Amino acid sequence: MTPQPTFSGVLARVLASDPDFRALGVEQTLRVVTHEGEYAAWVAVTGRRQGRPAERTIGAVFLDQFAAVLESIAVMPRHFSYLRAGSLELLRRATFGLAARPRPFYYEPAPGWQAIPSGASTTWYPPDFPNNRTSIAIPHAKTNTGTAEAMRQSILADLVAGVAVEGSETTEITTEHQTVGTHDSMFGKRHGEPIARHLITFVVRDRIYVMRLETATPDSLPAMREVLVRMARSFRPLPGDEELRLGRAFVERNSDFDHWAI
Numbered sequence: 001m002t003p004q005p006t007f008s009g010v011l012a013r014v015l016a017s018d019p020d021f022r023a024l025g026v027e028q029t030l031r032v033v034t035h036e037g038e039y040a041a042w043v044a045v046t047g048r049r050q051g052r053p054a055e056r057t058i059g060a061v062f063l064d065q066f067a068a069v070l071e072s073i074a075v076m077p078r079h080f081s082y083l084r085a086g087s088l089e090l091l092r093r094a095t096f097g098l099a100a101r102p103r104p105f106y107y108e109p110a111p112g113w114q115a116i117p118s119g120a121s122t123t124w125y126p127p128d129f130p131n132n133r134t135s136i137a138i139p140h141a142k143t144n145t146g147t148a149e150a151m152r153q154s155i156l157a158d159l160v161a162g163v164a165v166e167g168s169e170t171t172e173i174t175t176e177h178q179t180v181g182t183h184d185s186m187f188g189k190r191h192g193e194p195i196a197r198h199l200i201t202f203v204v205r206d207r208i209y210v211m212r213l214e215t216a217t218p219d220s221l222p223a224m225r226e227v228l229v230r231m232a233r234s235f236r237p238l239p240g241d242e243e244l245r246l247g248r249a250f251v252e253r254n255s256d257f258d259h260w261a262i
Contacts, residue, residue, distance in 0.1 A: 002066035007041045010060045014071050015045070021054060021073070023047040031249040033239045034061060034092050036099050039249055042091055044084055049073070055080045059091035063098060064140075070094070092247050102140035105209055106250070108234035110136075110227045126224070134215040134224045136231065141207045141238060148203035155210060156184060159199050163188045173200060175233050181209075183229075194218045198228055204237035211235075 001010065007029065015023055025046040032040040042059040052075060059070040070091050074083040102120045109115065112127040113136075121139040126132050144151055168186040175181070181202035188195060198213040213228045215221055236250070243249055 001060075001069055004062060004065060004067045007043075007060055010041075010067060010069055011043070011045075011058055014056075014058050014069065018049075018056075018073070021047055021049045021056060023056075030088070032059070032088070032091060033243045033247055033249045034094055035244070035247075036095055036097075037239045037244055038063065038094075038096065038099070039239070040091055040094075042088055049075055053077055055083065057084055057087040059087060061091065061094050061096070063096060064101070064104060068094060068096065100143060102142050103207075103238055105141050105238055106234075106236040107138070107211075107231050110231060113227075126220075126227075131217075132215075132220050132224075133217045134213065134220055136228055137212045137214075138231075139210055141209045144203060144206055144208045148208070151203070151208050152182060152184075152201050155199060155201065159184070159197050159212070160186060160188075163190050163195060163197070173229065173232055175202075175235050177236060179204060179235065179237060181232065181235075183232075185225075190216075196221050198225060200228065200232045202235060202237065205240065207238060209235065209237065 001013065005013070011026070015021065023045050027044045027046070030042045032042050034040055038061050040059060040061040042057065045056045045058065047054055047056070054073060054075045056071065056073045060067045070087060072083055072087045074080050110124065113124045114129070116123050116125065121137060124136040124138070126134050163186070165186050165188040167188070168184070171183045173181045173183045179202055181200055184199045186197055193216060195214065195216050196218065200211045202209040211228060211232050213224060215224050239249060
């Protein structure tokens with residue numbers, strides 16, 4: 001399905017495609033990690049088809065530009081458990097060969113902020129924009145081809161481009177899940193006007209994750225900085241060894257997948 005829908009959108013489209021099936025119950029969604037490390041979702045839907053008990057399973061692998069959807073139906077109760085196990089295993093083994101691409105990652109957006117996706121990046125704007133000339137840009141995670149520090153220095157060079165820097169600071173930041181990153185901040189002037197930029201970077205395994213704030217509204221900086229820090233502290237890296245082993249993502253969270261399909 002393209003463009004990539006939310007999982008709730010996948011469910012709606014799949015169920016609408018079979019008017020003979022009447023859904024009576026939707027079980028809890030499983031947050032799945034495929035063998036390739038892609039995020040996916042899977043759910044069983046109980047109901048009746050042409051007056052007889054039936055069960056559907058619906059799964060989707062989220063691949064940024066599209067979702068690959070797996071749907072199945074059993075119309076004999078003795079096949080229900082077999083269908084569940086088989087469809088979930090098929091979903092986990094789905095292979096697309098896209099794992100090396102720049103990939104979006106999980107974080108909790110700031111309430112009320114507006115997201116504008118553009119290619120392999122999303123830029124967030126505050127509710128009072130443009131009076132508050134602030135933005136937070138979050139590019140997709142990229143494969144780290146050199147050392148972590150060399151990568152960070154390259155990003156910092158872009159951060160200060162075109163700015164007469166008057167001050168800077170570097171500190172550590174730790175997420176809710178104990179991932180340690182680096183928080184670089186600088187302020188100065190661009191074209192004679194004050195500007196401040198903050199850069200938070202995480203390097204986990206072979207990927208680098210970046211969150212960048214820029215504001216030309218100095219009075220808003222303390223509040224905007226806190227927004228950036230809260231978003232960064234909610235950050236989660238792409239699936240690691242344990243999630244791949246379990247085939248499950250975010251097992252302790254109850255949120256759904258809709259945020260990923262911005």
